[in-house]
Amino acid sequence: MSDLNAGSPTGVLDRGWSAAVGDYAIAGGWILRGAALVVGDAEGGVYAFDGKSGATAWAQRDVHEGGVLAMAIHPSGAAFATAGQDGRVLIWSAAEGQVSRAIDVGSGWVENVAWSPDGQWLAASCSRQVCAYGADGAEVWRYDDHPSTVSAIAWSSTDELATACYGRVSFFNPSTDSLRQKMEWQGSLVSMVLSPNGDIVVCGSQDNTVHFWRRSTERDSMMSGYPGKPSALAFDSAGTLLATGGGEAVTVWSFRRKGPEGTRPGVLKFHHEPITTLSFAPGARRLASGARDGTVVVWSLQRNGNGSPIGAEDVGDSVAELYWRTDGRALAALDAQGGVTVWAIGETKDRIRRPRQARGPSAGSS
Amino acid sequence: MDTPRKVPVTILTGFLGSGKTTLLNRILTEEHGKRIAVIENEYGEVGIDQALVINADEEVFEMSNGCICCTVRGDLIRVLNNLNKRRDKFDYVLVETTGLADPGPVAQTFFMDDELRAEYSLDGIVTLVDAAHIDQQLGRSDESTEQIAFADVLVLNKTDLVNGAALDGLEARLRGMNRMARVVRSERANIAVDTVLDLGAFDLDQVLERRPTFLEPEYPFEWTGVYSLDTGRYELNLADGPDPAMSLVVASDQGTDDLALQEGAEWCVRQYAEPAEIIHPGGEIPVGRHVNLQLDGLGIKSFFFEVDTPGLIGLYAQHLAEEFELHLRTADGAVVPVKADRTWVAQHEHDNEVGSISIEIDGDCDPQRLNAWISKLLSERGVDIFRMKGFISVAGESRRFVFQGVHMLFDGQPDREWGDAPRRNQLVFIGRNLDGQSMREEFEACLI
Numbered sequence: 001m002s003d004l005n006a007g008s009p010t011g012v013l014d015r016g017w018s019a020a021v022g023d024y025a026i027a028g029g030w031i032l033r034g035a036a037l038v039v040g041d042a043e044g045g046v047y048a049f050d051g052k053s054g055a056t057a058w059a060q061r062d063v064h065e066g067g068v069l070a071m072a073i074h075p076s077g078a079a080f081a082t083a084g085q086d087g088r089v090l091i092w093s094a095a096e097g098q099v100s101r102a103i104d105v106g107s108g109w110v111e112n113v114a115w116s117p118d119g120q121w122l123a124a125s126c127s128r129q130v131c132a133y134g135a136d137g138a139e140v141w142r143y144d145d146h147p148s149t150v151s152a153i154a155w156s157s158t159d160e161l162a163t164a165c166y167g168r169v170s171f172f173n174p175s176t177d178s179l180r181q182k183m184e185w186q187g188s189l190v191s192m193v194l195s196p197n198g199d200i201v202v203c204g205s206q207d208n209t210v211h212f213w214r215r216s217t218e219r220d221s222m223m224s225g226y227p228g229k230p231s232a233l234a235f236d237s238a239g240t241l242l243a244t245g246g247g248e249a250v251t252v253w254s255f256r257r258k259g260p261e262g263t264r265p266g267v268l269k270f271h272h273e274p275i276t277t278l279s280f281a282p283g284a285r286r287l288a289s290g291a292r293d294g295t296v297v298v299w300s301l302q303r304n305g306n307g308s309p310i311g312a313e314d315v316g317d318s319v320a321e322l323y324w325r326t327d328g329r330a331l332a333a334l335d336a337q338g339g340v341t342v343w344a345i346g347e348t349k350d351r352i353r354r355p356r357q358a359r360g361p362s363a364g365s366s
Numbered sequence: 367m368d369t370p371r372k373v374p375v376t377i378l379t380g381f382l383g384s385g386k387t388t389l390l391n392r393i394l395t396e397e398h399g400k401r402i403a404v405i406e407n408e409y410g411e412v413g414i415d416q417a418l419v420i421n422a423d424e425e426v427f428e429m430s431n432g433c434i435c436c437t438v439r440g441d442l443i444r445v446l447n448n449l450n451k452r453r454d455k456f457d458y459v460l461v462e463t464t465g466l467a468d469p470g471p472v473a474q475t476f477f478m479d480d481e482l483r484a485e486y487s488l489d490g491i492v493t494l495v496d497a498a499h500i501d502q503q504l505g506r507s508d509e510s511t512e513q514i515a516f517a518d519v520l521v522l523n524k525t526d527l528v529n530g531a532a533l534d535g536l537e538a539r540l541r542g543m544n545r546m547a548r549v550v551r552s553e554r555a556n557i558a559v560d561t562v563l564d565l566g567a568f569d570l571d572q573v574l575e576r577r578p579t580f581l582e583p584e585y586p587f588e589w590t591g592v593y594s595l596d597t598g599r600y601e602l603n604l605a606d607g608p609d610p611a612m613s614l615v616v617a618s619d620q621g622t623d624d625l626a627l628q629e630g631a632e633w634c635v636r637q638y639a640e641p642a643e644i645i646h647p648g649g650e651i652p653v654g655r656h657v658n659l660q661l662d663g664l665g666i667k668s669f670f671f672e673v674d675t676p677g678l679i680g681l682y683a684q685h686l687a688e689e690f691e692l693h694l695r696t697a698d699g700a701v702v703p704v705k706a707d708r709t710w711v712a713q714h715e716h717d718n719e720v721g722s723i724s725i726e727i728d729g730d731c732d733p734q735r736l737n738a739w740i741s742k743l744l745s746e747r748g749v750d751i752f753r754m755k756g757f758i759s760v761a762g763e764s765r766r767f768v769f770q771g772v773h774m775l776f777d778g779q780p781d782r783e784w785g786d787a788p789r790r791n792q793l794v795f796i797g798r799n800l801d802g803q804s805m806r807e808e809f810e811a812c813l814i
Contacts, residue, residue, distance in 0.1 A: 024451035188427040
């Protein structure tokens with residue numbers, strides 16, 4: 001039985017509730033162990049909804065002047081951070097919806113924010129700067145020397161932060177203020193994801209390629225042939241399947257054995273417009289994908305990256321983000337109209353109908 | 367789903383001190399009913415509260431393939447894709463570049479990024495020119511040349527600091543580099559906002575409406591004056607002007623109507639092709655011969671010629687009469703009035719070989735041959751082609767095919783129905799070292 005008030009099922013997607021925020025729903029996440037969903041919008045408002053009913057738990061408008069740009073949920077689920085065009089990061093207590101700490105990061109937009117896996121550090125990027133703050137919000141580290149605006153940040157371990165920008169990925173240890181490793185590639189890296197063990201770093205590039213490096217061997221490879229910019233990337237929790245957007249199809253590369261070099265990816269076709277977001281369910285080979293056409297699809301994947309759609313629904317407007325609840329039993333979609341849709345995820349059902357064809361990319365070493 | 371109108375974007379370029387910020391402030395304070403978002407460079411200093419002003423570092427990103435045509439402004443992609451998410455959207459975007467910016471990557475960004483391309487359209491490139499300093503700047507940097515070559519509108523600013531003759535010379539020089547652009551003059555960027563916004567810059571019809579001479583051939587002279595003269599000796603006066611010398615042909619038996627002027631011009635082109643005889647002030651000008659008048663030094667210079675039989679004579683001058691305050695006087699010093707005059711599209715010495723090529727031909731194109739030609743042209747010469755625009759009559763297609771492009775990037779679609787209008791093709795290319803003759807021939811080979 002689902003713990004949500006489910007409506008009519010569409011494959012494994014059982015419609016639970018929907019709600020709305022003031023403008024384009026930019027970012028969000030499950031807080032308080034899945035008891036609530038928090039969402040930030042393009043107007044600069046932050047909203048919390050009851051996880052079961054969708055009722056508004058609290059809402060604060062005009063928090064970030066110009067709009068929210070990013071959000072990160074603390075690993076405990078009891079706090080979260082928002083970042084915005086106002087150059088600030090706010091740390092919130094999840095239960096009360098109160099800002100416990102406001103940080104002025106810089107004069108530009110704060111486009112990325114991330115908690116370290118142990119929740120001790122909060123990293124944020126603003127233009128070419130990256131900063132790390134302690135749990136109390138005090139700045140403990142700052143690096144200003146990126147050659148361009150930082151496009152993505154991610155913690156590879158509790159004491160190592162990765163940053164992506166034009167032409168390079170850098171790994172820093174903020175506590176010792178050291179640059180541990182630098183990977184270079186002449187291209188505008190627009191997105192980044194790390195494998196769960198931190199060894200593989202993958203970036204989508206403006207030139208419609210996906211570039212990745214294995215840190216242990218420093219070998220790099222490139223996947224090309226994408227019809228568009230691969231801005232959506234996701235690794236499964238085992239670190240063997242990499243899902244990439246960059247077109248209407250989801251392209252899934254398998255890192256098993258010697259892959260993905262020289263292998264053919266799984267090409268998942270359902271969406272009719274480019275993929276906007278990808279998210280793997282925790283601990284499962286189950287992938288959710290969202291697209292500009294408003295469709296949300298849940299896929300059951302095989303180990304080689306091929307897969308079948310097991311749930312699909314149309315939320316009506318471009319899907320901004322998808323968030324699995326930590327137990328993998330609920331999925332939230334944010335969309336461009338400010339819609340928030342939550343489904344209970346049922347048991348695996350038969351594969352659902354797949355519509356027309358889409359093109360898929362090919363792999364090759366660089 | 368209905369397709370909302372794309373948000374138009376105007377790019378504002380020009381060297382430091384050319385008046386970009388003044389023009390920006392003027393646009394933003396004027397009542398035009400638009401909600402404008404301004405993307406300013408890091409040195410920008412627009413001081414207007416009500417506008418959405420975003421400062422962005424100019425981040426010019428080259429791709430791994432090393433192709434300059436794929437180079438984009440990463441900051442614009444990030445900022446504009448993000449701003450577009452707001453429901454209470456602005457309805458116009460102005461992008462101000464730094465003085466030394468190459469306009470190519472800025473323009474290319476709106477072709478190269480799929481998301482931007484879906485939401486925004488490049489309305490026009492406006493280049494401000496500091497009338498007092500552009501001459502030196504053009505000599506020193508490729509950027510200023512490219513800023514002029516890329517422009518849809520050239521704002522010749524600070525005209526109060528330069529005399530009229532020099533301005534005419536400067537304007538002619540700018541036109542020589544970019545015949546597609548509209549040139550407007552201003553003192554403190556005090557131009558009407560509608561001269562720079564909502565141009566629909568890629569509509570060639572508009573360009574032709576504004577400047578019907580746009581597709582005319584170029585001549586080695588800019589001005590013809592026709593005078594009715596009796597037998598006798600005449601004095602040609604020239605004051606200080608923009609150049610230390612000027613070529614001239616004095617033609618006898620000149621008519622005053624347009625056809626006669628055209629015929630005279632064709633004849634004079636051949637005279638201009640001959641080496642010029644150098645004439646110093648006080649010297650005699652042989653009638654019917656290409657001469658080069660030496661105008662060094664200050665003050666009015668005088669040259670003389672004799673008329674044997676009364677009639678109309680034409681002076682075909684390399685520069686406009688007002689640039690040198692050209693006057694013709696009789697032996698007793700009376701100024702002879704001009705009976706007729708006209709200006710020609712001048713074939714200027716092209717700055718760094720930057721110039722405009724225009725092709726105008728009647729008929730229908732074979733789509734396959736046309737495609738093959740454009741692909742070849744853009745792959746071989748894309749680096750040197752700054753801008754292109756035009757329309758083409760494709761065989762079997764009931765509508766005009768309109769196109770525009772920047773370097774290798776080409777964008778076209780069917781536009782209005784031909785109806786009863788004669789089917790023809792007009793193409794304009796602005797670029798460096800383009801071979802107009804062979805481009806014309808290659809295009810002709812695409813006709814059915």
